[in-house]
Amino acid sequence: MDRGNQIMVQVRESHHYGTFQVHDRIEFDVRVNEFLCVCGPSGCGKTTLLDILSGLMRPTQGQVLIHGDPVNPKKQNISFVFQEPSTLPWLTVWENIAVGLRVKKRPSAEVRRVVDDIIDVVGLRGFEKHYPHQISGGMKQRVAIARAFATDADLVLMDEPFVSLDQPTRERMQREVLDIWSRRKRTIVFVTHNLEEAVFLGDRVVILSAKPARIRADIDIDLSRPRDPLSPEFMALRSRCAALLSELSTQKDTTRSETGTRRAH
């Protein structure tokens, strides 16, 4: 494994919007080339966490360090796969994938080489000149993923990127992301509320509690890849995570309303 144990991202932060506490002492590290999944009930501030990790938003307390420096999109190479469709409708598939490289002002020969390369990896060959409205939702998300992996990003942030896709497409995309990740090693922070997805993808799963989000658990997933979601080891880990999530919801019963509890499941 070329993963090593070198720490790349250090997160030490708390955040509130006005008087509304969103994150309460979120503290964890991400190792180089690690695939970290962050799991938590809907509305627990996962997207806020990614905004803070990307440097687009500043936490009210603490900070995020990447290789020891405070995160700054202008200095570090960060890329982001958003939950909602984020292809630019006025650019072709090819140009959409090149966006990050263009912002980083890479020489055009390099842009051409890298984009042509990654187009094969995500299986969009033949669609380079199509506009986003001409391709399916799954393909658009593949464009977004290709864009994120085209720059040699230190850190790739993925915000429930498959939540709007149907189940078969979702499963195929999960395998594709693993495939790209194994070919182009990157450090990934992948946010999802789907435990199975988290255990299937991650080297590690961090489980957050409901608002204000705290770190509930930090679990190493020591399963060899490719993983079989039907294997007993997988099931065991999955139910362990599920138990942690529901523990968090029973505990919450005393403080939160019934509907809030239901959403935690």
Place this chain on the structure above:
Amino acid sequence: MQLRQAMKEEDGERGVTTGVTPPAAEQDPAVRGSKVWSKVRAVAFNLLSLIVVLLIWEVMAERANSPYFPAPLHILAAFVQLLQQGDILGNSLWTHINASVYRLLVGFGLGVALGVPLGLLMGLYKNLYVSMRAVIEPFRFIPPIAWIPLAIIFFSGIGRYAFLIFLGAFFPVFTATLVGVGRVEPIHRKVFQVYGAGKFYILRRVVFPTVLPDILGGMRVGLGTAWMTIVAAELTGGEPIGLGRMMVNYSELLRIPEVVVAMILIGAIGFILNEALLLAEKILFRWRWQVSL
């Protein structure tokens, strides 16, 4: 594979002027063939209706038998004469057309050159617009013609025309740009911000492409008002050239055929300019075919 083929074929042919979603069935080559046919039919029917209108006109003119109701053939004769000999003052028809179009382009160009940046500025800094609304908006409702007395006092020569035409063009462009900026999706900004793009980069690569269709739409509306202002603008000038001026000269002589020639030319040139802008939209915004904003 089939899908890809259909999409590729779709690439070359489709065009949209309004951003409305066309039916998916148009991807079918057979339907596409009938699309070419429907274009031919549209041209044929346009010609047909033109001929019918001219025929009715001719018949009515013959019945009226009055110098104030010239028949199409009289107008054609007047047109040919104007074309060959120029007007009563010896100015050729081209001189008039050139003068009018030149004034239009100067005034319209000014309107776009100021309307777009101001629209972008006020769209990006909403507070600026909100705190200046009471100053800006009332101007929109003053017709360009109402500015003529002031235009005569403050401007002369080309400036007078350009100012009035500018007034006709500015607000449609400004308003369309302002509204367009509000349509920029925050997610599109974020895509660039994450890679460390600065404000100006985002203005160029996100805001501008998003707003461009609105700008072009505003330009088409502005072109209409600007061109319509031209007759009014040319009434004020002392210079003897310009289509509006020519029209006024002939109307003072009660020579209706020449007046109608000028009217038709004004209409036809406006139509051609509008079609040119539409064509530019079609070429520029292929990406917008199915995007309904």
